[in-house]
Amino acid sequence: MADLKCTIAGIESINPFWLASAPPTDKYINVVRAFEAGWGGVVWKTLGEDPPVVNVSSRYGAHKTGNRDIIGINNIELISDRPLETNLAEIRQIRKEWPDRIIIGSMMAVIEEKVWKDLAVKIAASGVHGIELNLGCPHGMCERGMGSAIGQVPEMVEKVTRWVKEVVDVPVFTKLTPNITNILWSAEAAQAGGADAVSLINTVNSIVSVDLDQMAPNPVVDGKGSHGGYCGLAVKPIALNMVAEISRNDETRDLEISAIGGIETWRDAAEFIALGAEGLQVCTAAMIYGFRIVDDMIAGLSGWMDEKGYKSISESCGMAVPNTVDWNALNMNFDTKAFIDPESCIECGRCHIACEDTAHQAIEFAVAEDGSRSFTVVDEECVGCNLCFHVCPVPDCIEMRPVENDKPYVTWPEHPLNAMKAAE
Template sequence: MADLTTDFVGIRSPNPFWLASAPPTDKEYNVRRAFEAGWGGVVWKTLGAEGPPVVNVNGPRYGAIYGPDRRLMGLNNIELITDRPLETNLEEMARVKADYPDRALIASIMVPCEEAAWKAILPRVAETGADGIELNFGCPHGMAERGMGSAVGQVPEYIEMVTRWCKTYYDRPVIVKLTPNITDIRMPARAALNGGADAVSLINTINSITSVDLDRMAPEPTIDGKGTHGGYCGPAVRPIAMNMVAEIARDPETRDLPISGIGGITTWRDAAEFIALGCGNVQVCTAAMTYGFRVVEEMTAGLSAWMDEKGYASVAEVSGRAVPNVTDWQYLNLNYVTKARIDQDLCIKCGRCYAACEDTSHQAIAMEPGRTFEVIDAECVACNLCVDVCPVEDCITMTRLEPGETDPRTGRVVPAEPGNWTQHPNNPAATAAE
């Protein structure tokens, strides 16, 4: 059995699955049950400064996007940080950590961008025995209007400044949670690193309006006829999150910065993909909010079985394995020539590949009598759209032309050696002839 134990910036947990800072981790009752269900760690729902806690709306807090059969694909929320008193949260955290010493317990914090505010709360958190802190620079709604959350995460200088304060007044690991509501994720990640962060976690939620009520003409969730943008999460955001993780993992400046991956992780495979792109562990929220805490059982069992199959002994061995293969477009091999191939035995003759190719791509599929669909190699640019729209897995595949073969589309012989845009004759800045 593969060892799922992880050591993330010195924080040990029995598996790489942590519950992200969110409603599921708002109180002792939930967190104890999460640990009993098998979660490796939790990031406690974000704490605010001492004093009267924030208040939440009393109408709906969530909006959703659905896939087939009302499968929840994306969730949007306008909930703020914890609305319970700081003292209550701290007492509960201390009790839970004492009872579950082998699990990771991280305190998420969001206080005003003033040194005194951070200096005041950090010792209180340290007293709970929490394993580390996560700086919530991510929430894009509500708190951002008050100069916190993503309002900080969108300004690299602030990230660096606050991170430095935390490293000054707190002696355990500091994880900086990044907002995706920026143009280049590498900038905030570099700022966190420069401020001394032990790790970054990403992504927080994406600013969004999930739907519009066309009768009330108001965005959802609607509160008395009005709505506001909320934070979007769930399976729909996963591709965005993975790109941002990979960008940080392959950036020469931040490549050694540990990453806790977040964004729509629902199954073991999702987690494995994040880990392959450079994450040391992952955080989950929407899957638990949709299906309950027990989803972790599928995640741990699946990841462990897959690692056994592949011969990976530890999560650390998997971490970052795919990063060297994430590159810039200009380095992709233009001499790699493929053609779509339709397996006639698997084809169910729906014609979707044909409609897609004929109407929107390269007119490279012919419809023959009897609804037989054939690829026209002389037209096929190997775009993959037919593969993507085909309802039958593996019915259409991309087959590589061997070096020496002639591509019927271009009339050119496929070269044996790779060649990319940097060397291409059409590129005015080409470094070498093809």
């Protein structure tokens, strides 16, 4: 069985599955239950200066599919609303009871050096393995000059990271907000500030839905709502891209990454590792299903690694990074065509109408005398866009078959139709 031990920022964990700083890591009982369930570590719910914040009632909105599945949650809960010492005492207790599990202390403060340093020192003294700087929370705290208000300004990211690095011995994770134009600016700032790793992504600014009776955004708090932080499966594509951007950027490729954003299954985990994540953090999936989901994350990831021959997390880490390139590096001569297997086709017509209405009119629809329907790809019209492949409800019914054309690998900058190239 593959070894799921991982090392991030010098911290060794029994597996890469940590719970992200959020409601599931708010207090002793939750964290103990998580460790009992098998999680390798937790990032404690963000701590701030006393007096603690006060939270509102009605805190989560959910984005659901028609099938009742939650694909995303947005939340307007603030940081820990319990006194600092209460949290630190519980951290000390759990560090004693669970010596093989990781606890990272998450923190945030206003942009004042002394405040950051004092708080970081107090948290580090509780015995945490590392400190995570919450520079991402996009709701509530940012209105008080914290969270994403800092994370959106690279100079502040660098400064805060440096402040904390100056006073603690433990590794420092800088948690980045996705609510920016270019993740590399804040990643490079964290690196410049001395971060041992970056954690990303924090939640995405969002309104998850509108209550059409109350005419207010969800979650509704006494007739009014606010934008909140979006998380869960739906943000995974955003997170994957931002992780990949950091992994394949020359300046930041050695920066270690604790990946966060919609990790719900072992497959999601494997994808983030493939794009260069040394460690993983999960929140929404646990909030939806409970801590037990880590069982299959562990078993599935380990099974996948065995199947592919990866002996450790580090062996599979970053394997997809070399293949993640700019559009300009893609092969313009690659050609793929859809093929519909008539044996497994159930004749629903979804591929036809999708292609006919919105793509390239490349799927012919015919009705035989016996009433049976057939759907056939017209190769000359098919541009290989994959739309039919995606809308087909039958697994493996539509296959995208690469055309063997013996043409060389030609990128757009090299392409004869490129006007810029012609001008050379």
